[in-house]
Each structure stands twice: as structure tokens, then as C-alpha cells.
Amino acid sequence: MHLLQARTPAPLKLQAPGQALSQVDVVYKFGGSSVRDAERMREVADIVCSFPEHLPCVVLSAMGKTTNMLLECGELALSCHTDQIGSLPPLRAIRDLHLATCAELGVEPPVRAEVERLLNELQQLLIGINIMQDLTARAKDSLVSFGERMATRIFASYLRSQGVPARQHDAWDLGFTTDDNFGNGDIIYDDTLPKVCAALTFKPGAPRELPIVTGFLAKAKSSRAITTLGRGGSDLSATVLGAALQLKEVQVWKDVDGVLSSDPRIVKNTRPVTELTFEEATELAYFGAQVLHPLAMQPAIRCGSLSVRVKNSYNRTAPGSVITATRDLSNTVVTSIVLKPNVTMVDIHSTRMLGAHGFLSKVFDVFARHQVSVDVVATSEVSVSLTLDPKRIWNDGEVDEEIDRLVYDLERIATASITRDAAIVSLICNVSRTSEILQRSFSVLLREGISVSMMSQGASKVNISLVIDAADGQRAVKALHEEFFGSEGCGCNGDGAAQ
Ligand SMILES: Nc1ncnc2c1ncn2[C@@H]1O[C@H](COP(=O)(O)OP(=O)(O)O)[C@@H](O)[C@H]1O
Numbered sequence: 001m002h003l004l005q006a007r008t009p010a011p012l013k014l015q016a017p018g019q020a021l022s023q024v025d026v027v028y029k030f031g032g033s034s035v036r037d038a039e040r041m042r043e044v045a046d047i048v049c050s051f052p053e054h055l056p057c058v059v060l061s062a063m064g065k066t067t068n069m070l071l072e073c074g075e076l077a078l079s080c081h082t083d084q085i086g087s088l089p090p091l092r093a094i095r096d097l098h099l100a101t102c103a104e105l106g107v108e109p110p111v112r113a114e115v116e117r118l119l120n121e122l123q124q125l126l127i128g129i130n131i132m133q134d135l136t137a138r139a140k141d142s143l144v145s146f147g148e149r150m151a152t153r154i155f156a157s158y159l160r161s162q163g164v165p166a167r168q169h170d171a172w173d174l175g176f177t178t179d180d181n182f183g184n185g186d187i188i189y190d191d192t193l194p195k196v197c198a199a200l201t202f203k204p205g206a207p208r209e210l211p212i213v214t215g216f217l218a219k220a221k222s223s224r225a226i227t228t229l230g231r232g233g234s235d236l237s238a239t240v241l242g243a244a245l246q247l248k249e250v251q252v253w254k255d256v257d258g259v260l261s262s263d264p265r266i267v268k269n270t271r272p273v274t275e276l277t278f279e280e281a282t283e284l285a286y287f288g289a290q291v292l293h294p295l296a297m298q299p300a301i302r303c304g305s306l307s308v309r310v311k312n313s314y315n316r317t318a319p320g321s322v323i324t325a326t327r328d329l330s331n332t333v334v335t336s337i338v339l340k341p342n343v344t345m346v347d348i349h350s351t352r353m354l355g356a357h358g359f360l361s362k363v364f365d366v367f368a369r370h371q372v373s374v375d376v377v378a379t380s381e382v383s384v385s386l387t388l389d390p391k392r393i394w395n396d397g398e399v400d401e402e403i404d405r406l407v408y409d410l411e412r413i414a415t416a417s418i419t420r421d422a423a424i425v426s427l428i429c430n431v432s433r434t435s436e437i438l439q440r441s442f443s444v445l446l447r448e449g450i451s452v453s454m455m456s457q458g459a460s461k462v463n464i465s466l467v468i469d470a471a472d473g474q475r476a477v478k479a480l481h482e483e484f485f486g487s488e489g490c491g492c493n494g495d496g497a498a499q
């Protein structure tokens with residue numbers, strides 16, 4: 001007997017949802033790591049039902065690595081024979097995972113049929129991509145949408161089978177609307193917030209059903225085609241819902257004990273950060289911490305009264321991290337250390353022009369025309385240096401060509417040189433203690449023999465960024481973490497303060 005079948009789940013109890021509450025009062029978001037298989041879906045259902053004082057709205061991502069596998073299917077569809085589409089290994093893995101989960105959770109027959117219909121539709125889309133030999137950003141968004149669409153249907157059905165009234169919603173049916181920037185749609189708040197609020201406000205006499213909403217997805221305002229909010233975008237879906245419903249809290253449930261003092265895949269003895277501001281969380285995400293989507297704090301900032309809590313679905317009693325508008329930084333030195341690998345540094349020199357007024361605007365005009373956003377900027381008397389993240393800006397195949405075009409245009413006004421293989425180490429920190437942070441950081445880097453080619457203290461006042469060779473990135477992060485957070489068991493309280 002399968003291990004999962006051997007486990008008899010205790011029946012779920014959601015105490016009379018809606019009897020005490022007339023409105024959803026919290027959003028829970030569970031990412032792919034939290035719902036990777038049937039056993040995890042059961043666990044998540046149990047979490048959802050273990051706070052009977054709340055009436056939640058649940059946002060789900062695709063199960064496990066489904067989004068990656070869908071993208072892989074798209075790439076493979078471009079190079080295989082049409083007859084081979086049905087047996088592409090990632091497509092088979094997606095089919096097996098979702099049908100096995102339906103079986104193990106005993107989802108209702110009509111929902112299983114719906115999942116099968118979606119799997120067939122997915123295969124048809126891949127055949128279309130194969131015949132057209134064209135995988136556009138628009139087609140990619142439709143392709144990856146199947147992950148969230150299947151996961152939410154299965155989960156809602158499982159809740160219902162356990163006696164919990166639940167209803168699946170595709171985010172676009174609730175009003176999630178973006179611009180037509182496929183792959184990275186920008187939420188159009190003025191359209192989205194009122195529609196979502198109206199759609200999820202219970203009508204008098206209507207049944208109270210837990211809304212189970214697809215994360216990551218929306219529809220474009222003008223084309224009405226499916227769009228996505230960028231990788232990891234379900235965090236943003238959750239905070240958009242929180243803002244639309246004017247809630248006090250959104251909880252994003254991950255596979256770690258909250259936002260950590262560094263990336264646990266690089267540093268072994270990380271510790272949870274108990275409190276962060278929206279600004280700290282945004283900088284941390286923007287500069288590479290995968291734990292949150294870089295734009296996820298925007299709805300909370302707009303809303304004013306919303307806080308975001310990061311919790312661990314594998315360790316539900318851990319307090320997690322709370323993200324709010326302000327916090328007391330007086331005991332904080334460093335909050336978290338983040339590594340952004342694979343950045344490109346652009347050095348622009350001009351002995352003649354740099355001091356002349358309008359020069360910097362000409363430089364940034366070139367970047368604007370190429371639609372390139374820059375991460376870190378530093379200027380000297382004769383040069384301006386900046387970094388960009390090619391992977392975030394261009395598709396894999398087009399990076400070299402696009403950089404060449406950018407340099408060509410920059411060289412009309414100055415000389416420009418490119419350094420690939422750079423990395424940014426960002427210290428999310430209390431910038432009012434800059435002197436201490438820089439003194440300690442540079443003595444660590446000196447000891448490690450790591451040189452810094454550029455540094456910048458963001459206007460945000462929560463971030464000091466150091467640009468180094470990519471090859472030194474992980475070593476620098478480990479050494480800086482040791483300096484500011486100590487080694488395991490040091491009694492450091494997670495705020496990076498000197499001991
Ligand atoms: N500073 C950090 N704090 C917490 N997690 C981090 C950090 N940097 C990187 N991570 C990684 O982010 C992962 C959680 O994000 P993600 O995989 O997107 O979760 P989910 O799929 O649940 O949304 C963790 O497993 C961890 O490896």
C-alpha cells in the first residue's frame with residue numbers, strides 16, 4: 001500500500017465558516033514547495049482549518065516544480081516531432097503528479113474530469129507551439145497557467161470532500177487585470193482592486209465558501225489573454241487580495257521559518273528575521289532573495305493597514321517574520337545578506353563630458369530607450385558605473401546581442417566597457433550605522449582576499465550593495481554572515497548586532 005494511502009487523515013473541521021464572520025479576514029498563500037504532493041495538500045488543508053477564528057481566502061501556486069516543467073515542455077515542443085508531444089518526459093511527470101494527487105486525495109469525479117480536460121488542453125497547446133514553431137511570451141503565460149489552474153481545483157475539491165465549503169476561482173474571474181506585458185504583467189490596480197473586492201464580498205444569504213484562488217495569474221486589459229505576474233508572483237497575488245479586501249494580514253507560507261538572515265542554500269546557520277519593514281523586504285527581494293516576489297509589498301504599502309507574515313508550512317508553530325510599514329531599528333545592524341549572482345557591470349567613461357550638465361540624463365536616456373533597468377549606480381569625476389541583471393531583462397538567447405546594441409548606443413556619447421560575471425552582495429541593514437558596517441565588512445573581505453569593484457549605499461537607507469567577482473560571491477556571503485550573525489549557537493539574536 002502506498003504510504004499516503006496508509007495514512008488516514010483526521011477529518012478537517014472548519015468551525016462554521018462565515019457564521020461569525022461575514023467577510024474573509026485573512027489571506028493564506030501556499031507556494032509550490034508547500035503543495036508539492038497529496039500529503040502536503042492534506043497538511044495545508046489542515047493548516048487552513050486550524051485557525052477557526054479566521055475565515056481565510058487561500059492563494060495557491062502550482063504544485064512543486066510544475067511551472068518549471070511546463071516551461072521545459074514548451075522548449076521541448078519546439079524541437080521534437082508532433083507525435084512525441086504526448087510522451088515528453090516533463091508532460092508525463094505533470095500528468096502523473098496531478099492524476100496521482102487526484103486519486104490520493106479522492107477528489108470529486110467532476111473535478112478529476114476537469115483536471116483531465118486541462119491536461120488535454122495543455123497537450124493541444126504544446127502541439128500548437130510545435131506546429132507553429134513559435135513559443136511567444138504570450139503562449140508561455142498560457143502554458144504555465146495550467147499549474148495553478150489544476151492545483152486550485154484539486155485543493156478546493158479536497159476541502160469539500162472533507163466537509164469544508166470551498167470554491168475554486170481563476171484569478172481573472174475575480175478581476176485580476178494586468179497590462180499586456182506577458183511574462184511580467186503589471187497589475188492595473190484601479191481595475192483589479194474594486195473588482196476583486198466586489199467578487200469576494202459575500203452577498204446576503206449566499207453560502208460562505210472559502211475562496212481558493214490561482215496565484216500568479218491574471219488577464220491582460222486589452223487583449224484579455226492570460227498573463228503572469230513574473231516568477232514567484234503568487235506572493236503578489238496574495239497581497240493584492242489583502243489590499244482589495246482591506247485586510248489586516250496576509251500570510252505567505254513557505255518551506256523556511258520566515259525571512260532568514262541569508263539564503264539557506266548558501267549559509268548553513270541562518271536565523272529567522274522576526275521583523276522587517278516593507279522597504280527592507282522589497283530591497284531583499286529585489287536584490288535576489290528568492291523568498292518573496294520583489295513587488296509583493298506594493299499592495300501592502302498602498303493599503304497602509306496590511307501586514308505580511310512569512311510562515312513555515314513545514315513548521316507551523318514557528319513565529320515566522322512579520323513585515324510592516326515601520327519598525328524600531330535601534331538594535332539592528334544587519335537584517336539579512338543577499339547575493340545576486342550573474343550581474344553585468346557597465347563602466348561609462350568620459351573625461352570631457354561627465355561634469356557637463358545633461359550628461360547623466362543622456363546616459364540614462366540610452367538605458368530607457370533599451371528598456372533596461374539598472375540595480376546599482378556609482379559615479380566618480382570621470383566615470384559612471386552601473387550594474388544590470390541580464391536574465392531579468394532579456395531572454396537567454398538574446399543577451400549578447402542586446403548588450404552589444406546597448407554599448408553601441410552608449411559609445412555615441414562616451415566610452416563604455418562591460419564586465420560580465422559580477423555579483424552584488426547586498427547588506428540589508430541599518431544604514432545609520434554605515435561606518436561600523438563598512439568597517440566590519442571591508443575587514444572581512446580584506447581577510448578573504450575579495451576585492452570590491454563598486455559600492456553603493458541606496459537612497460532607501462536600508463541597503464549597502466557591494467559589487468564583486470561572481471566567483472567570490474558565495475564565499476563573501478558566508479564570511480559576512482559569520483561576521484554579523486556569528487556561528488551557530490552564538491546567542492546572536494538575529495539582528496546582526498555586534499556581540
Ligand atoms: N533570505 C532568505 N530567507 C528565506 N528564504 C530564502 C532566502 N533567500 C533564499 N531563500 C529561499 O527561498 C525559498 C522559499 O521561496 P520559494 O521557493 O519561492 O517558496 P514558495 O515556493 O513556497 O513560494 C526557501 O526555500 C529558501 O531556499
Ligand SMILES: N[C@@H](CC(=O)OP(=O)(O)O)C(=O)O
Nearest residue numbers: 031032061067231232233234
Ligand atoms: N508557480 C509560479 C508562481 C509562484 O509564485 O510560485 P511559488 O509560490 O512556488 O514561488 C512560479 O513557479 O513562479
